[in-house]
Amino acid sequence: MAARSRSKTGKAKRSLRRPARNPILSPTSPEAQREALADRLAQETAAAFQAVLHPQDGPADHPVKGLHDAVREAYDVCTAMLDELQLDPPLACKRGCIHCCYNQVALTEPEALFLGLHLLGTRSPERLRELADKAQALADRLKGKSWQEIGMLRHELPCLFLEDGGCSIYPARPLACRGWNSVDEKMCLLSNLSGDALTPIENHPIVREIADGIQSGLLRGSSELGLEAGYLLMARATALLLTGDPEQGVMDTTAEWLDGKPFFGRKARW
């Protein structure tokens, strides 16, 4: 029976990726153990997120920095946990492999804002303007399409941040990218060559669930603080963040979201 998985667009779907054997899980109930791990990670991430943004001794002095640090910490936890896994068969994924980057990625509000801050810190004003145009063109192309339609078109739509044969935001890539995995590069290549979005790709569920658990924690932590929590399409989020003056756009969107306003509050429809 096929397992369920989450696509990079973040929508649950019938899994196209068969689970591979994983020796660190109990042979009796691996699904239950993974679920418990994901739930524990969600709880811990949510608690850590809230502790940074709303410390017990009063409001955070620097909420924007707090948001940045909380997401950085969540990503570091994810990296450390994935690095500790001893997977059999090993992952085929390695830095520089880009088959799964022919995709549109979903991310949470805290991740989108972290990405915006990362872009401000790593790109010149000119490169930000170029990126803003590229993001807007992609957002226009996706206009009116459902998550499912976008998923089915994935081979035609490389990620906005796939540049010069690699991920140009690697340290800030979303959790969806961190959890997406494969044990056979040939399957990923075939999927792209055939253009069939339903191509089965064997993978390790534990990797996805660690990333999913941490992502759920960011959503839970946001929601429990009364902040909007959901999935955003990275192309739309980037286009909005960089509209007009990119620095102002990122800082304003971050401040507004931290103030309880919707992420796309300044742009009602896509």
Ligand code: SF4
């Ligand atoms: S953010 Fe980076 S890793 Fe994720 S799909 Fe885009 S290029 Fe690939």
